[in-house]
Amino acid sequence: MIDPQISEWISQLLRWVHVITAIAWIGSSFYFIHLDLSLKKRDGLAPGVGGEAWQVHGGGFYNMRKYLVAPPEMPKELTWFKWESYSTWITGFFLLVWVYYLHADLYTVDPAVRALASWQVPLIGIGGIALSWLVYEGLCRSPLGRNDVALGCFLFLYILVAAFVFRHLFSGRAAFLHTGAMIATWMSASVFFVIIPNQRKVVADLLAGRSPDPALGKQAKQRSTHNNYLTLPVLFLMLSNHYPLAWSSRYAVGIVGCILIAGAIVRHFFNSQHAGKGSPWWTWAVAAAAIVVAIWLSIIGKPGNENTADIQNGATSATLAAAFDDAVLAVQSRCSMCHAAEPAWDGISIAPKGVRLDTPENILRHADLIRVQAVLTHAMPPNNITEMTLEERKVVATWLAQKDAAVR
Numbered sequence: 001m002i003d004p005q006i007s008e009w010i011s012q013l014l015r016w017v018h019v020i021t022a023i024a025w026i027g028s029s030f031y032f033i034h035l036d037l038s039l040k041k042r043d044g045l046a047p048g049v050g051g052e053a054w055q056v057h058g059g060g061f062y063n064m065r066k067y068l069v070a071p072p073e074m075p076k077e078l079t080w081f082k083w084e085s086y087s088t089w090i091t092g093f094f095l096l097v098w099v100y101y102l103h104a105d106l107y108t109v110d111p112a113v114r115a116l117a118s119w120q121v122p123l124i125g126i127g128g129i130a131l132s133w134l135v136y137e138g139l140c141r142s143p144l145g146r147n148d149v150a151l152g153c154f155l156f157l158y159i160l161v162a163a164f165v166f167r168h169l170f171s172g173r174a175a176f177l178h179t180g181a182m183i184a185t186w187m188s189a190s191v192f193f194v195i196i197p198n199q200r201k202v203v204a205d206l207l208a209g210r211s212p213d214p215a216l217g218k219q220a221k222q223r224s225t226h227n228n229y230l231t232l233p234v235l236f237l238m239l240s241n242h243y244p245l246a247w248s249s250r251y252a253v254g255i256v257g258c259i260l261i262a263g264a265i266v267r268h269f270f271n272s273q274h275a276g277k278g279s280p281w282w283t284w285a286v287a288a289a290a291i292v293v294a295i296w297l298s299i300i301g302k303p304g305n306e307n308t309a310d311i312q313n314g315a316t317s318a319t320l321a322a323a324f325d326d327a328v329l330a331v332q333s334r335c336s337m338c339h340a341a342e343p344a345w346d347g348i349s350i351a352p353k354g355v356r357l358d359t360p361e362n363i364l365r366h367a368d369l370i371r372v373q374a375v376l377t378h379a380m381p382p383n384n385i386t387e388m389t390l391e392e393r394k395v396v397a398t399w400l401a402q403k404d405a406a407v408r
Contacts, residue, residue, distance in 0.1 A: 039052060105383070183237070
């Protein structure tokens with residue numbers, strides 16, 4: 001068994017490298033989308049040049065030109081933007097394995113959803129993601145793929161169906177993560193299997209003096225467009241594991257749909273602006289409405305719906321003290337094996353996120369975190385691995401409600 005301290009460092013380093021490579025991939029992608037849309041046709045450009053743009057950065061001026069086919073002579077050195085994508089996917093895959101498969105009992109298997117064996121988790125997760133790529137690839141190459149709007153609508157529905165399936169197999173946290181990993185796989189696999197190979201074929205044809213097949217460029221452009229519009233939703237899904245209000249909701253699939261709409265519509269705004277087609281400010285209203293609906297769904301769908309009105313009305317200093325004592329007993333018995341100065345849970349060497357709940361003072365200090373994680377969302381203990389009962393959660397809810405009433 002790996003030492004818990006080494007395990008923690010491996011997780012930290014994997015996440016660090018993954019974020020670095022993701023920044024590089026998304027940054028270069030957004031830059032080239034902006035560049036491509038901002039190119040202008042001007043008099044005096046060389047034959048074959050479709051447009052140019054002047055840019056200034058870091059004290060230097062850059063003259064960027066785009067050849068619609070290829071320059072008269074191919075340069076000796078040609079930079080291929082692919083390793084950012086590959087590195088992001090590879091590090092993300094190892095992080096998925098390290099966190100959600102090797103620690104499936106903590107983060108992926110929720111007995112209240114489905115009592116899976118640990119060995120079943122990677123088979124379902126990896127198998128589902130691989131199958132989704134085959135479906136995505138088939139749809140793009142099918143007659144449906146010739147209609148971008150129809151294909152986009154179908155893919156939207158497919159993502160919701162996949163999120164629904166994951167939600168009924170894994171914990172809410174893992175379901176969101178696997179939905180994001182599925183989309184990210186489409187994006188990176190498109191670069192590996194379609195965009196880069198098609199570009200290589202075009203270059204080979206040009207070097208051989210042949211006319212490239214225009215279908216190659218059209219196919220690559222379609223995948224690039226999908227990547228453009230899916231980037232922001234993927235980022236939300238990947239970051240959501242830290243924020244349980246979204247993934248713990250009964251309407252988590254609806255929240256995924258809202259985020260897909262909000263992320264795509266925001267990208268449409270910037271695409272239109274970069275292309276000089278105006279600034280469709282209405283998109284921000286649509287995106288804001290989608291986010292508001294997502295927040296509403298998270299609130300009405302949260303698992304912790306204890307009614308605390310009567311508790312608050314009857315709160316006194318004596319009842320508050322008694323409620324706090326009961327809450328301390330519940331929290332310490334279900335949470336302090338991990339959230340302590342010296343965690344007793346195997347594989348954990350330091351209290352997660354530095355949150356200690358081993359003394360009444362520490363419990364009081366982290367009251368707001370306890371409210372979100374154990375009362376409003378039931379996200380903690382993870383997958384309820386310590387079997388915290390609904391009665392114990394109500395005890396904590398009672399204390400928090402009386403605490404709020406005492407403050408007022």
